[in-house]
Amino acid sequence: MEVDFSHIKVVGFDADDTLWVNETYFRETEEKFAALLEGYETKNKIDQELFKTEIENLELYGYGIKGFMLSMIESALDLSNGNVPSSTLMKILDMGKQMIAHPVEVLPGVEEVLTALMPKYRLIVLTKGDLLDQERKLEKSGLKRFFNHVEVLSDKKEGNYRGLLNNLQIKLDEFLMVGNSLKSDVIPLINIGAKAVHVPFHTTWAHEMVHKKAMESTAYLELRGIKELLMYLK
Structure with missing residues (x-):
C-alpha cells in the first residue's frame, strides 16, 4: 500500500531487532x-x-x-x-x-541509514524494556550520537505513543516509526494518525505476532531491510 512520507520531520526507531540483535x-x-x-x-x-x-x-x-x-x-x-x-x-x-x-550486535545497514538521515530528520529511539539494559545497549552499540532523544517506554500502546509525542511536541502527521513488530511499532502508530514502516526480523516473540490478514487494510510500508528506507526518505 502506497504511503506518503513527504511531511515527515521526525523518525522514531525501535531498538531491539531493529537497530541491534535481541x-x-x-x-x-x-x-x-x-x-x-x-x-x-x-x-x-x-x-x-x-x-x-x-x-x-x-x-x-x-x-x-x-x-x-x-x-x-x-x-x-x-x-x-x-x-x-x-x-x-x-x-x-x-x-x-x-x-x-552479551556484546551488542548492530544490524547490517543501520549505521548507514542513520548517517544518511541525521542531517535531514530529527531521529529518536522509542523502545520498551528495562531502562538500565536499554541504556547499556545503546551506549555499547555506538549509535547514541545519531539520536536527539531516547525514550524507554513501559509498553508501546496508543496512549504511550500519543503521550510521548505530545510531550516532545511532535505532530502526528510529521512522525514516522520504524520497527520490527507489527503489534508494537506499526498498528498503534497508524491508529493515532502517524505513519509506520515495518522491517521484519527473522525471529519474533510469540507475544508480538500479528496475523498478516489483520493488516490488509492498514496503510503502512514493509521493507526487506532497513537500507530500503533511504529509497523513501529523501
Missing part, C-alpha cells in the same frame, strides 16, 4: 533452559509454561531480561514442584547475566 538471544536461552529442566517435563511443555509465566508477569516486571530471568526461575519451581536444586537456579541466574553482558 530476540535471538532469548530463543537461545530458552533452549538452554529447556535442556536444564528436561528431567522434569518435555521441551514443548517447558516452552509453554515459560511463555505463560512471562505473559502473566508482564504487568509486574515489564519487558526485558530481568523479568525473563524471574519468569524462568518461577517456571523451574513450578515444573519441578519446588524440587529444583539451588544449583540449577544459579545456572538460570547465570544464563540471564550472560544475556545482559
